[in-house]
Amino acid sequence: MRPNSNSMGLHERALKVMPGPQSNLRIPLGVRPTFIKKGSGAHFWDVDENQYIDFMLGAGPGVFGQSNKDYIQALKDQLDTLYYCISGASQTPMEVELAEKIVEHVPCAEKVRFCLSGTEAVQLAIRLARAYTKRHYFIRFEGHYHGWLDNVLGGTTNDDLTGKPFATESDQDPMTTEGKDPFALQQSFKLPWNDIEILEHTLERYGQEVGMVLMEPINCNGGCCPPRPGYLQRVRELCTRHNIILCFDEVITGFRVALNGAQGQLGVTPDLATFGKALAGGIPLGAVAGKADVMDLLLQRKVIGAGTFNGYPFGIAAGLISMKLLEKDEGAHYRTIEKAQGRMMSGLKEISKRRGIPALIQGPRGVFFYQFIDKEIAYSIRDLKTADVLKQNAFRSLLADEGILIMWGGRWYISAALTGADIDRALEAADKVLGKL
Ligand SMILES: Cc1ncc(COP(=O)(O)O)c(C=O)c1O
Structure with missing residues (x-):
C-alpha cells in the first residue's frame, strides 16, 4: 500500500471548507483518509493509486459493482x-x-x-x-x-x-x-x-x-x-x-x-x-x-x-x-452473486476454523456479516452483545491496509462484479490479517 499523501492533502483541504471529509454518516475515528478516484468492476483506486477490492458497494446501492458497462x-x-x-x-x-x-x-x-x-x-x-x-x-x-x-x-x-x-x-x-x-x-x-x-x-x-x-x-x-x-x-x-x-x-x-x-x-x-x-x-x-x-x-x-x-x-x-x-437471463445476476458469496462465506469460515477463531458468519444473498463471537446464528443484536467489537475494528482496518474494503461493523456487500481472482485475493488477505489478530 502506497503512502496516502494525496488523500491526506485532500483531507486537509476538505476540513477547511467542509464539516468532515465527506457528507455521509459520522466517520468512525481512526479511519485512514482515503479519497477515491475511479472504480471499475469490483475494484476502485484512490488518489494515491492504491487499488482496493470493494465489499462496501457505497453502503449497499452498488448491485453491479463499479462502472458496470x-x-x-x-x-x-x-x-x-x-x-x-x-x-x-x-x-x-x-x-x-x-x-x-x-x-x-x-x-x-x-x-x-x-x-x-x-x-x-x-x-x-x-x-x-x-x-x-x-x-x-x-x-x-x-x-x-x-x-x-x-x-x-x-x-x-x-x-x-x-x-x-x-x-x-x-x-x-x-x-x-x-x-x-x-x-x-x-x-x-x-x-x-x-x-x-x-x-x-x-x-x-x-x-x-x-x-x-x-x-x-x-x-x-x-x-x-x-x-x-x-x-x-x-x-x-x-x-x-x-x-x-x-x-x-x-x-x-x-x-x-x-x-x-x-x-x-x-x-x-x-x-x-x-x-x-x-x-x-x-x-x-x-x-x-x-x-x-x-x-x-x-x-x-x-x-x-x-x-x-x-x-x-x-x-x-x-x-x-x-x-x-437484474431481470436479464432469469436473474443470472443473482446467481453470480450467490456463487461469489458462497465462496467468500465458506472461505472465511474455513480460515476462522483453521485458526481457532470463533466467528459468526450469516446473511442473505447480497450481503453478509462476519463477527468475532462464538455463535452459529444470531437472531438479534442482543445475541451479539459479547462480540469482540474492537477486534472487528482492527480486522477492518488491517484489511483496508491489504486493499480490501468492508463496511464498518462487519458487513460485507457482494456484487456480481467479483471475479474468482478477487475472491482468492480477499480470502488470502483475510487469512493474513486473522493470523495477526
Ligand atoms: C434499512 C434502511 N432503511 C433506511 C435507510 C436510509 O436510507 P438513506 O440513507 O438512503 O436515506 C437505510 C440506510 O442505510 C437503511 O439501511
Whole structure:
C-alpha cells in the first residue's frame, strides 16, 4: 500500500471548507483518509493509486459493482433526452414503466410512489400509516435503522414493560445525536426484535394506538439477522388482527436479495414497503410501494408526499436500467452473486476454523456479516452483545491496509462484479490479517 499523501492533502483541504471529509454518516475515528478516484468492476483506486477490492458497494446501492458497462452505456444513451426531461416536465413514461415493474415483482406493491432516498421513503410510509389508521404511534425495533431523521434515529430500548415502551436517550447509543427534537422518541415504541411475546404483549395493551409496525424483514443493520422461523408470519397476523399497517423497510434487501425482495423470499407480504439503495443501482432513488387503498391516500390528496425532484428522470431511468439488468437471463445476476458469496462465506469460515477463531458468519444473498463471537446464528443484536467489537475494528482496518474494503461493523456487500481472482485475493488477505489478530 502506497503512502496516502494525496488523500491526506485532500483531507486537509476538505476540513477547511467542509464539516468532515465527506457528507455521509459520522466517520468512525481512526479511519485512514482515503479519497477515491475511479472504480471499475469490483475494484476502485484512490488518489494515491492504491487499488482496493470493494465489499462496501457505497453502503449497499452498488448491485453491479463499479462502472458496470451495460448500466453506464444505457444511461449515456439517454443522457440528452434525460437532460431535456430534467429541464422540462418530470412526468415521464419511464416512471410509469418502472412502477409497473415494481408492481410486477414485489408482492405487496399494488401502487408505487417515488422519492429520493430511503430516509424519505420511511417518512412517507409513516405518514401514510398514520393517515390510514388515524393512530399516532408506530413500533420499531432494536438494531434496525430507518434513516437519519429524529423520529427513527437511535434511542435505547426500555426493558421495563410496565408503561408505554418508549426508547430513552443514552450516551452509549452509537446513534445518539445532539440537536434532536426532545419529543421524537415519544412517537414510537422501540422493542427487541424477533421476540413475538413482547410484540404481542405491547399490542394487547396499546394496539389501538399503534398505526404501523416498521422493521427490516432481515435485520441487515443489526448483524444480518434472519427472522426466527414463523416470526414474520406471526407479526403479519398480529398486524392484521389489530388493524395495524405492517411496513417492511427493504432499503437494503430490496432488489439486492432478489427482485421480489426479502418479502418475496420469506413469503410474508407487508402492507407497505420502502426501497432505496439498490433500487437504481447506485443513483439516488427511493420508493414506497404498497396496498392500493393505503397508497391512494396520495391520489385523494389526503396525504402529501412532495419533493421537487421526486420521480426525476435521471433516477427513474437508472431504476429502469437496473431493473432490466437484474431481470436479464432469469436473474443470472443473482446467481453470480450467490456463487461469489458462497465462496467468500465458506472461505472465511474455513480460515476462522483453521485458526481457532470463533466467528459468526450469516446473511442473505447480497450481503453478509462476519463477527468475532462464538455463535452459529444470531437472531438479534442482543445475541451479539459479547462480540469482540474492537477486534472487528482492527480486522477492518488491517484489511483496508491489504486493499480490501468492508463496511464498518462487519458487513460485507457482494456484487456480481467479483471475479474468482478477487475472491482468492480477499480470502488470502483475510487469512493474513486473522493470523495477526
Ligand atoms: C434499512 C434502511 N432503511 C433506511 C435507510 C436510509 O436510507 P438513506 O440513507 O438512503 O436515506 C437505510 C440506510 O442505510 C437503511 O439501511
